[in-house]
Amino acid sequence: MTDNTDLSFENRPETEPDRELFEAYNERTHLFGRIASVITLVLLLGAPFVIGAYLGVSPDLRAAASGFLAIGVIWLVSCVAEWLVYTPMLGAGGGYLAFITGNLINMKIPCAVNARDIVGVKAGTPENEIVSTLSIATSSLVTILVLAVGVALLLPLQPLLQSPVLTPAFDNVVPALFGAMAYKYFRKNLDIAAIPLLVMTLLFVLVPKLTGSTSFMILPSGAIAIALAWLKHKKAGGEKL
Template sequence: MDNREAYLDRYMRNTHLLGRIVSLAALVMLLGAPFLIGAVLGAMPDLGLVCRKYLSIGLVWIISSVVEFLVYTPMLGAGGSYLAFITGNLINMKIPCAINAKDMVGAKSGTRENEIISTLSIATSGLVTILVLAVGVALLTPLRPVMQSPRLAPAFANVVPALFGAMGYKYYRQNIRLAAAPLLIMSILFILAPGLTGSTGTMVIPSGGIAIGLAWLEYRKHQKEGRV
Protein backbone atom coordinates (compact mmCIF):
# COMPACT_ATOMS: atom_id res chain seq x y z
CA MET A 1 0.00 0.00 0.00
CA ASP A 2 1.57 3.34 -1.02
CA ASN A 3 1.59 6.50 1.07
CA ARG A 4 -1.38 8.02 -0.72
CA GLU A 5 -3.56 4.97 -0.14
CA ALA A 6 -2.50 4.81 3.50
CA TYR A 7 -3.35 8.50 3.87
CA LEU A 8 -6.77 8.00 2.29
CA ASP A 9 -7.55 5.01 4.46
CA ARG A 10 -6.63 7.02 7.54
CA TYR A 11 -8.71 9.93 6.26
CA MET A 12 -11.77 7.71 5.79
CA ARG A 13 -11.37 6.05 9.19
CA ASN A 14 -11.08 9.46 10.85
CA THR A 15 -14.05 10.79 8.86
CA HIS A 16 -16.24 8.02 10.25
CA LEU A 17 -14.93 8.57 13.77
CA LEU A 18 -15.38 12.34 13.58
CA GLY A 19 -18.77 11.97 11.86
CA ARG A 20 -20.02 9.73 14.64
CA ILE A 21 -18.72 11.98 17.40
CA VAL A 22 -20.18 15.20 15.97
CA SER A 23 -23.47 13.49 15.08
CA LEU A 24 -23.81 12.25 18.65
CA ALA A 25 -22.87 15.68 20.01
CA ALA A 26 -25.43 17.38 17.74
CA LEU A 27 -28.02 14.79 18.79
CA VAL A 28 -27.45 15.48 22.48
CA MET A 29 -27.60 19.24 21.91
CA LEU A 30 -30.77 19.11 19.84
CA LEU A 31 -32.57 16.86 22.31
CA GLY A 32 -31.15 18.78 25.26
CA ALA A 33 -32.07 22.24 23.97
CA PRO A 34 -35.83 21.94 24.75
CA PHE A 35 -34.96 21.04 28.36
CA LEU A 36 -32.49 23.91 28.63
CA ILE A 37 -35.01 26.32 27.16
CA GLY A 38 -37.65 24.80 29.46
CA ALA A 39 -35.40 25.55 32.43
CA VAL A 40 -35.06 29.17 31.27
CA LEU A 41 -38.81 29.48 30.80
CA GLY A 42 -39.58 27.62 34.01
CA ALA A 43 -41.64 24.99 32.20
CA MET A 44 -40.18 21.60 31.30
CA PRO A 45 -41.47 19.50 28.38
CA ASP A 46 -44.35 17.16 29.19
CA LEU A 47 -42.50 13.85 28.74
CA GLY A 48 -45.64 11.75 29.11
CA LEU A 49 -47.29 13.63 26.27
CA VAL A 50 -44.17 13.37 24.12
CA CYS A 51 -44.09 9.58 24.64
CA ARG A 52 -47.82 9.20 23.95
CA LYS A 53 -47.80 11.32 20.78
CA TYR A 54 -44.38 10.39 19.46
CA LEU A 55 -45.42 7.59 17.13
CA SER A 56 -48.53 9.29 15.76
CA ILE A 57 -46.54 12.39 14.82
CA GLY A 58 -43.15 10.88 14.18
CA LEU A 59 -43.88 7.61 12.35
CA VAL A 60 -43.98 9.15 8.90
CA TRP A 61 -40.68 10.94 9.59
CA ILE A 62 -39.05 7.77 10.92
CA ILE A 63 -39.92 5.98 7.67
CA SER A 64 -38.80 8.99 5.66
CA SER A 65 -35.49 9.10 7.56
CA VAL A 66 -34.81 5.42 6.84
CA VAL A 67 -35.54 5.95 3.14
CA GLU A 68 -33.38 9.09 3.04
CA PHE A 69 -30.52 7.28 4.77
CA LEU A 70 -30.62 4.32 2.39
CA VAL A 71 -30.95 6.39 -0.77
CA TYR A 72 -28.82 9.46 -0.11
CA THR A 73 -25.88 8.04 1.85
CA PRO A 74 -24.34 6.36 -1.24
CA MET A 75 -24.88 9.57 -3.24
CA LEU A 76 -23.10 11.74 -0.69
CA GLY A 77 -20.35 9.47 0.59
CA ALA A 78 -19.24 9.33 4.23
CA GLY A 79 -18.28 12.92 5.08
CA GLY A 80 -21.07 14.41 2.99
CA SER A 81 -23.78 12.23 4.51
CA TYR A 82 -22.74 12.79 8.14
CA LEU A 83 -22.82 16.52 7.47
CA ALA A 84 -26.05 16.41 5.47
CA PHE A 85 -27.94 14.56 8.20
CA ILE A 86 -26.72 17.11 10.74
CA THR A 87 -27.48 20.18 8.65
CA GLY A 88 -30.76 18.95 7.12
CA ASN A 89 -32.66 20.29 4.08
CA LEU A 90 -31.59 17.30 1.99
CA ILE A 91 -34.03 17.18 -0.90
CA ASN A 92 -34.48 20.90 -1.38
CA MET A 93 -30.79 21.72 -1.20
CA LYS A 94 -28.02 19.36 -0.13
CA ILE A 95 -28.60 16.48 -2.58
CA PRO A 96 -28.99 18.62 -5.73
CA CYS A 97 -26.09 20.79 -4.56
CA ALA A 98 -23.72 17.84 -4.13
CA ILE A 99 -24.86 16.24 -7.40
CA ASN A 100 -24.27 19.53 -9.23
CA ALA A 101 -20.77 19.89 -7.78
CA LYS A 102 -19.95 16.28 -8.64
CA ASP A 103 -21.06 16.80 -12.24
CA MET A 104 -19.16 20.06 -12.61
CA VAL A 105 -15.86 18.47 -11.75
CA GLY A 106 -16.65 15.13 -13.41
CA ALA A 107 -16.25 12.99 -10.28
CA LYS A 108 -17.60 9.43 -10.37
CA SER A 109 -19.79 8.02 -7.60
CA GLY A 110 -17.99 5.78 -5.17
CA THR A 111 -14.56 7.30 -5.82
CA ARG A 112 -12.40 9.07 -3.26
CA GLU A 113 -12.64 12.14 -5.52
CA ASN A 114 -16.41 12.14 -5.17
CA GLU A 115 -16.06 11.72 -1.40
CA ILE A 116 -13.94 14.89 -1.25
CA ILE A 117 -16.10 16.94 -3.63
CA SER A 118 -19.32 15.89 -1.90
CA THR A 119 -17.95 16.84 1.53
CA LEU A 120 -16.73 20.21 0.23
CA SER A 121 -20.10 20.84 -1.40
CA ILE A 122 -22.28 19.91 1.60
CA ALA A 123 -20.03 21.83 4.03
CA THR A 124 -20.16 24.93 1.81
CA SER A 125 -23.91 24.63 1.39
CA GLY A 126 -24.41 24.23 5.15
CA LEU A 127 -22.25 27.27 5.87
CA VAL A 128 -24.10 29.40 3.31
CA THR A 129 -27.44 28.48 4.89
CA ILE A 130 -26.13 29.22 8.38
CA LEU A 131 -24.77 32.57 7.17
CA VAL A 132 -27.91 33.58 5.26
CA LEU A 133 -30.12 32.64 8.19
CA ALA A 134 -27.89 34.42 10.72
CA VAL A 135 -27.89 37.61 8.63
CA GLY A 136 -31.61 37.21 8.00
CA VAL A 137 -32.35 36.80 11.70
CA ALA A 138 -30.15 39.81 12.56
CA LEU A 139 -32.02 41.90 10.00
CA LEU A 140 -35.40 40.35 10.67
CA THR A 141 -37.28 43.57 11.32
CA PRO A 142 -36.44 45.29 8.01
CA LEU A 143 -36.51 42.00 6.07
CA ARG A 144 -39.85 40.68 7.30
CA PRO A 145 -42.08 42.92 5.16
CA VAL A 146 -39.97 42.22 2.05
CA MET A 147 -39.79 38.46 2.56
CA GLN A 148 -43.47 38.20 3.38
CA SER A 149 -44.75 40.58 0.71
CA PRO A 150 -47.59 39.03 -1.30
CA ARG A 151 -45.76 40.06 -4.48
CA LEU A 152 -42.73 37.87 -3.66
CA ALA A 153 -44.66 35.05 -2.01
CA PRO A 154 -45.01 32.96 -5.23
CA ALA A 155 -41.24 33.13 -5.79
CA PHE A 156 -40.41 31.68 -2.37
CA ALA A 157 -43.19 29.11 -2.64
CA ASN A 158 -41.60 27.77 -5.83
CA VAL A 159 -37.94 27.34 -4.94
CA VAL A 160 -38.11 23.55 -5.33
CA PRO A 161 -39.85 23.56 -8.77
CA ALA A 162 -37.23 26.09 -9.94
CA LEU A 163 -34.47 23.82 -8.65
CA PHE A 164 -35.85 20.66 -10.22
CA GLY A 165 -36.60 22.44 -13.52
CA ALA A 166 -32.95 23.44 -13.91
CA MET A 167 -31.55 20.14 -12.63
CA GLY A 168 -34.14 18.20 -14.65
CA TYR A 169 -32.96 19.81 -17.89
CA LYS A 170 -29.36 19.01 -17.06
CA TYR A 171 -30.05 15.34 -16.35
CA TYR A 172 -32.77 14.65 -18.87
CA ARG A 173 -30.69 15.86 -21.79
CA GLN A 174 -27.97 13.37 -20.82
CA ASN A 175 -30.34 10.44 -21.16
CA ILE A 176 -33.81 11.37 -22.30
CA ARG A 177 -34.76 7.73 -22.93
CA LEU A 178 -33.98 6.83 -19.35
CA ALA A 179 -35.87 9.87 -18.02
CA ALA A 180 -39.02 9.38 -20.12
CA ALA A 181 -40.32 6.26 -18.38
CA PRO A 182 -40.20 7.42 -14.73
CA LEU A 183 -41.53 10.85 -15.69
CA LEU A 184 -44.42 9.33 -17.62
CA ILE A 185 -45.26 6.76 -14.95
CA MET A 186 -45.04 9.29 -12.10
CA SER A 187 -47.17 11.80 -14.02
CA ILE A 188 -49.88 9.21 -14.66
CA LEU A 189 -49.77 8.06 -11.03
CA PHE A 190 -50.04 11.57 -9.62
CA ILE A 191 -52.81 12.49 -12.05
CA LEU A 192 -54.86 9.39 -11.17
CA ALA A 193 -54.10 9.60 -7.44
CA PRO A 194 -53.51 13.30 -6.65
CA GLY A 195 -53.52 12.50 -2.93
CA LEU A 196 -50.01 11.11 -3.45
CA THR A 197 -48.61 14.65 -3.84
CA GLY A 198 -48.35 14.75 -0.04
CA SER A 199 -45.97 11.76 -0.22
CA THR A 200 -43.76 12.85 -3.08
CA GLY A 201 -40.63 12.23 -0.98
CA THR A 202 -41.62 8.58 -0.64
CA MET A 203 -42.57 8.30 -4.31
CA VAL A 204 -38.93 9.04 -5.11
CA ILE A 205 -38.24 5.39 -4.23
CA PRO A 206 -40.38 3.69 -6.92
CA SER A 207 -39.48 6.41 -9.39
CA GLY A 208 -35.77 5.97 -8.70
CA GLY A 209 -36.23 2.19 -8.79
CA ILE A 210 -37.71 2.36 -12.28
CA ALA A 211 -34.89 4.61 -13.48
CA ILE A 212 -32.21 2.39 -11.93
CA GLY A 213 -33.86 -0.75 -13.40
CA LEU A 214 -33.85 0.76 -16.88
CA ALA A 215 -30.29 2.00 -16.44
CA TRP A 216 -29.24 -1.53 -15.44
CA LEU A 217 -30.79 -3.02 -18.57
CA GLU A 218 -29.01 -0.44 -20.71
CA TYR A 219 -25.74 -1.05 -18.85
CA ARG A 220 -25.98 -4.82 -19.37
CA LYS A 221 -26.68 -4.27 -23.06
CA HIS A 222 -23.63 -2.03 -23.38
CA GLN A 223 -21.56 -4.57 -21.46
CA LYS A 224 -22.53 -7.30 -23.91
CA GLU A 225 -21.60 -5.00 -26.78
CA GLY A 226 -18.28 -4.31 -25.08
CA ARG A 227 -18.98 -0.59 -24.73
CA VAL A 228 -18.35 -0.39 -20.98
Protein backbone atom coordinates (compact mmCIF):
# COMPACT_ATOMS: atom_id res chain seq x y z
CA MET A 1 0.00 0.00 0.00
CA THR A 2 1.31 3.42 -0.87
CA ASP A 3 1.02 5.73 2.06
CA ASN A 4 1.29 9.45 1.39
CA THR A 5 1.90 10.09 5.08
CA ASP A 6 5.04 7.94 5.06
CA LEU A 7 7.26 9.74 7.51
CA SER A 8 10.50 8.15 6.39
CA PHE A 9 12.97 10.88 5.52
CA GLU A 10 14.05 9.11 2.37
CA ASN A 11 10.50 8.81 1.06
CA ARG A 12 9.55 12.39 1.76
CA PRO A 13 9.58 14.44 -1.48
CA GLU A 14 11.90 17.41 -1.25
CA THR A 15 10.26 20.73 -2.11
CA GLU A 16 11.84 24.05 -3.08
CA PRO A 17 11.05 25.81 0.24
CA ASP A 18 12.73 22.87 2.01
CA ARG A 19 15.84 23.31 -0.13
CA GLU A 20 15.88 27.08 0.49
CA LEU A 21 15.42 26.58 4.22
CA PHE A 22 18.20 24.05 4.26
CA GLU A 23 20.58 26.26 2.27
CA ALA A 24 19.94 29.16 4.65
CA TYR A 25 20.38 26.87 7.65
CA ASN A 26 23.59 25.45 6.27
CA GLU A 27 25.04 28.86 5.48
CA ARG A 28 24.49 29.98 9.08
CA THR A 29 25.86 26.66 10.36
CA HIS A 30 29.18 27.40 8.68
CA LEU A 31 29.23 30.86 10.21
CA PHE A 32 28.41 29.63 13.74
CA GLY A 33 30.72 26.63 13.35
CA ARG A 34 33.65 28.82 12.38
CA ILE A 35 33.01 31.29 15.19
CA ALA A 36 32.74 28.47 17.76
CA SER A 37 35.89 26.77 16.43
CA VAL A 38 37.96 29.96 16.51
CA ILE A 39 36.80 30.85 20.05
CA THR A 40 37.55 27.29 21.22
CA LEU A 41 41.02 27.43 19.64
CA VAL A 42 41.77 30.73 21.37
CA LEU A 43 40.53 29.33 24.70
CA LEU A 44 42.54 26.11 24.42
CA LEU A 45 45.74 27.79 23.31
CA GLY A 46 45.29 30.65 25.77
CA ALA A 47 44.55 28.43 28.78
CA PRO A 48 48.19 27.25 29.29
CA PHE A 49 49.34 30.89 29.36
CA VAL A 50 46.60 31.89 31.82
CA ILE A 51 47.46 28.89 34.01
CA GLY A 52 51.14 29.85 33.70
CA ALA A 53 50.37 33.40 34.83
CA TYR A 54 48.46 31.99 37.81
CA LEU A 55 51.33 29.65 38.72
CA GLY A 56 53.92 32.36 38.15
CA VAL A 57 55.66 30.64 35.23
CA SER A 58 55.40 30.70 31.47
CA PRO A 59 55.47 27.79 29.03
CA ASP A 60 58.90 26.89 27.72
CA LEU A 61 58.26 27.93 24.11
CA ARG A 62 61.51 26.45 22.83
CA ALA A 63 60.67 23.03 24.33
CA ALA A 64 57.11 23.35 23.00
CA ALA A 65 58.40 24.14 19.50
CA SER A 66 60.89 21.27 19.47
CA GLY A 67 58.23 18.98 20.92
CA PHE A 68 55.80 20.00 18.23
CA LEU A 69 58.36 19.32 15.50
CA ALA A 70 59.08 15.92 17.01
CA ILE A 71 55.58 14.68 17.81
CA GLY A 72 53.10 17.28 16.59
CA VAL A 73 53.75 16.62 12.92
CA ILE A 74 52.49 13.04 13.30
CA TRP A 75 49.29 14.26 14.93
CA LEU A 76 48.95 16.99 12.32
CA VAL A 77 48.88 14.34 9.58
CA SER A 78 46.48 12.22 11.60
CA CYS A 79 44.14 15.18 12.27
CA VAL A 80 44.12 16.19 8.59
CA ALA A 81 43.36 12.60 7.53
CA GLU A 82 40.52 12.45 10.06
CA TRP A 83 39.16 15.75 8.83
CA LEU A 84 39.23 14.62 5.18
CA VAL A 85 37.60 11.26 5.91
CA TYR A 86 35.02 12.14 8.53
CA THR A 87 33.73 15.53 7.38
CA PRO A 88 31.69 14.02 4.52
CA MET A 89 30.15 11.56 6.99
CA LEU A 90 29.21 14.23 9.50
CA GLY A 91 28.18 17.17 7.32
CA ALA A 92 28.67 20.80 8.31
CA GLY A 93 27.11 21.10 11.80
CA GLY A 94 28.17 17.64 12.94
CA GLY A 95 31.66 18.20 11.53
CA TYR A 96 32.33 21.46 13.35
CA LEU A 97 30.97 20.07 16.61
CA ALA A 98 32.80 16.76 16.33
CA PHE A 99 36.17 18.42 15.76
CA ILE A 100 35.54 20.81 18.66
CA THR A 101 34.47 18.08 21.06
CA GLY A 102 36.86 15.29 20.00
CA ASN A 103 36.67 11.53 20.65
CA LEU A 104 35.81 10.96 17.01
CA ILE A 105 36.76 7.36 16.27
CA ASN A 106 35.81 5.87 19.62
CA MET A 107 32.55 7.75 19.98
CA LYS A 108 31.28 10.50 17.68
CA ILE A 109 31.60 8.72 14.33
CA PRO A 110 29.97 5.43 15.46
CA CYS A 111 27.34 7.47 17.33
CA ALA A 112 26.41 9.54 14.26
CA VAL A 113 26.43 6.49 11.98
CA ASN A 114 24.22 4.61 14.44
CA ALA A 115 21.72 7.49 14.67
CA ARG A 116 21.72 7.82 10.90
CA ASP A 117 20.91 4.13 10.52
CA ILE A 118 18.25 4.06 13.20
CA VAL A 119 16.48 7.05 11.67
CA GLY A 120 17.14 5.89 8.10
CA VAL A 121 18.85 8.77 6.34
CA LYS A 122 21.55 8.81 3.67
CA ALA A 123 24.92 10.58 3.82
CA GLY A 124 25.08 13.86 1.93
CA THR A 125 21.36 14.65 2.31
CA PRO A 126 19.83 17.55 4.30
CA GLU A 127 18.26 14.97 6.61
CA ASN A 128 21.66 13.50 7.35
CA GLU A 129 22.95 16.97 8.13
CA ILE A 130 20.21 17.48 10.75
CA VAL A 131 20.41 13.99 12.27
CA SER A 132 24.21 14.07 12.38
CA THR A 133 24.19 17.43 14.18
CA LEU A 134 21.54 16.21 16.65
CA SER A 135 23.57 13.08 17.30
CA ILE A 136 26.97 14.74 17.78
CA ALA A 137 25.52 17.55 19.92
CA THR A 138 23.68 15.06 22.15
CA SER A 139 26.74 12.86 22.43
CA SER A 140 28.91 15.85 23.39
CA LEU A 141 26.44 17.01 26.02
CA VAL A 142 26.17 13.53 27.54
CA THR A 143 29.97 13.17 27.66
CA ILE A 144 30.35 16.60 29.26
CA LEU A 145 27.67 15.71 31.80
CA VAL A 146 29.11 12.28 32.62
CA LEU A 147 32.61 13.72 33.03
CA ALA A 148 31.35 16.63 35.14
CA VAL A 149 29.45 14.27 37.46
CA GLY A 150 32.41 11.88 37.45
CA VAL A 151 34.85 14.65 38.36
CA ALA A 152 32.51 15.92 41.09
CA LEU A 153 32.28 12.41 42.52
CA LEU A 154 35.87 11.50 41.74
CA LEU A 155 36.87 10.60 45.26
CA PRO A 156 33.97 8.23 46.01
CA LEU A 157 33.91 6.85 42.45
CA GLN A 158 37.63 6.29 42.01
CA PRO A 159 37.87 3.05 44.03
CA LEU A 160 34.90 1.60 42.15
CA LEU A 161 36.01 2.61 38.66
CA GLN A 162 39.58 1.54 39.28
CA SER A 163 38.76 -1.69 41.08
CA PRO A 164 40.67 -4.63 39.57
CA VAL A 165 37.37 -6.48 39.08
CA LEU A 166 36.08 -3.83 36.66
CA THR A 167 39.40 -3.17 34.92
CA PRO A 168 38.79 -5.71 32.09
CA ALA A 169 35.41 -4.08 31.39
CA PHE A 170 36.78 -0.56 30.98
CA ASP A 171 39.86 -1.80 29.13
CA ASN A 172 37.54 -3.29 26.54
CA VAL A 173 35.08 -0.46 25.85
CA VAL A 174 36.32 -0.05 22.26
CA PRO A 175 36.23 -3.82 21.39
CA ALA A 176 32.69 -3.91 22.83
CA LEU A 177 31.69 -0.96 20.68
CA PHE A 178 33.22 -2.29 17.47
CA GLY A 179 31.97 -5.84 18.15
CA ALA A 180 28.39 -4.59 18.27
CA MET A 181 28.87 -2.34 15.25
CA ALA A 182 30.61 -5.16 13.32
CA TYR A 183 27.60 -7.45 13.54
CA LYS A 184 25.27 -4.66 12.53
CA TYR A 185 27.30 -3.70 9.46
CA PHE A 186 28.92 -6.93 8.40
CA ARG A 187 25.76 -9.02 8.21
CA LYS A 188 24.52 -7.07 5.17
CA ASN A 189 27.93 -6.22 3.72
CA LEU A 190 30.03 -9.32 4.21
CA ASP A 191 31.30 -9.08 0.64
CA ILE A 192 32.69 -5.60 1.40
CA ALA A 193 34.02 -6.42 4.88
CA ALA A 194 35.77 -9.77 4.22
CA ILE A 195 38.78 -8.55 2.23
CA PRO A 196 39.74 -5.50 4.32
CA LEU A 197 39.34 -7.60 7.47
CA LEU A 198 41.62 -10.27 6.02
CA VAL A 199 44.19 -7.72 4.79
CA MET A 200 44.20 -5.87 8.13
CA THR A 201 44.51 -9.11 10.10
CA LEU A 202 47.46 -10.23 7.96
CA LEU A 203 49.16 -6.85 8.34
CA PHE A 204 48.71 -6.79 12.11
CA VAL A 205 49.84 -10.42 12.39
CA LEU A 206 52.95 -9.93 10.26
CA VAL A 207 53.84 -6.48 11.62
CA PRO A 208 52.69 -6.54 15.28
CA LYS A 209 54.06 -3.03 15.86
CA LEU A 210 51.22 -1.67 13.74
CA THR A 211 48.79 -2.20 16.63
CA GLY A 212 50.11 1.09 18.00
CA SER A 213 49.02 2.84 14.80
CA THR A 214 45.54 1.42 14.33
CA SER A 215 44.04 4.86 13.69
CA PHE A 216 46.38 5.27 10.71
CA MET A 217 45.45 1.83 9.36
CA ILE A 218 41.84 2.97 9.01
CA LEU A 219 42.81 4.80 5.83
CA PRO A 220 44.03 1.79 3.79
CA SER A 221 41.30 -0.39 5.27
CA GLY A 222 38.64 2.18 4.36
CA ALA A 223 40.12 2.62 0.89
CA ILE A 224 39.87 -1.13 0.21
CA ALA A 225 36.29 -1.22 1.50
CA ILE A 226 35.31 1.80 -0.64
CA ALA A 227 36.93 0.23 -3.73
CA LEU A 228 34.96 -2.99 -3.15
CA ALA A 229 31.74 -1.04 -2.57
CA TRP A 230 32.40 0.87 -5.79
CA LEU A 231 32.84 -2.35 -7.77
CA LYS A 232 29.68 -3.80 -6.25
CA HIS A 233 27.78 -0.60 -6.95
CA LYS A 234 28.99 -0.44 -10.55
CA LYS A 235 28.22 -4.10 -11.13
CA ALA A 236 24.69 -3.63 -9.79
CA GLY A 237 24.17 -0.64 -12.10
CA GLY A 238 24.26 2.38 -9.81
CA GLU A 239 21.01 2.96 -7.94
CA LYS A 240 19.82 -0.61 -8.26
CA LEU A 241 22.21 -1.80 -5.58
